[in-house]
């Protein structure tokens with residue numbers, strides 16, 4: 715499931731694709747967790763998770779979906795924990811993310827097959843009532859991180875490293 719040998723070029727291409735995407739239309743914490751959160755070291759198959767959780771766009775397959783590896787959404791919830799008003803925030807830390815892209819645009823649920831990539835990047839989310847409700851965008855992952863070491867060692871008591879090599883896009887407003 716891991717394609718960790720991405721060249722910097724392909725990482726950048728992938729991220730630019732991500733940047734022009736509205737990633738989700740969640741309405742509340744529970745749908746956010748359902749659509750976007752898996753446990754930290756989960757070795758996920760996007761196709762299976764999307765089918766099991768019945769994630770779709772109406773009667774169609776969702777074109778793409780990103781899963782944040784963050785057990786019970788603890789780190790994501792922490793990002794919003796002080797924000798009573800609706801506000802977009804970007805994480806200072808990077809998280810392991812599994813991004814799935816629909817393979818065949820004419821496929822219909824439950825036959826949605828996804829190609830997946832693991833990246834390591836910042837997330838831009840919308841918080842409302844101190845809870846995450848929308849995943850807006852992902853920011854450029856560090857070209858220095860290949861994600862594999864994070865996947866092996868991450869656990870909830872560990873602090874996530876900052877991402878010094880990440881230049882973030884100003885996409886939060888553009889992609890509302």
Ligand SMILES: *[C@@H]1O[C@H](CO)[C@@H](O)[C@H](O)[C@H]1NC(C)=O
Pocket residue numbers: 818819820821822
């Ligand atoms: C895509 O899905 C449609 C509808 O299920 C199917 O007819 C078509 O053969 C598929 N194309 C590919 C390349 O798998």
Ligand SMILES: *[C@@H]1O[C@H](CO)[C@@H](O)[C@H](O)[C@H]1NC(C)=O
Pocket residue numbers: 718719860861862863
């Ligand atoms: C990924 O990073 C780990 C730890 O930094 C390193 O040991 C490993 O060789 C790297 N893998 C690739 C494919 O760059």
Ligand SMILES: *[C@@H]1O[C@H](CO)[C@@H](O)[C@H](O)[C@H]1NC(C)=O
Pocket residue numbers: 867868869870871872
């Ligand atoms: C979590 O990671 C820390 C630091 O690497 C380690 O000391 C601790 O034992 C780990 N905890 C679990 C439950 O794996």
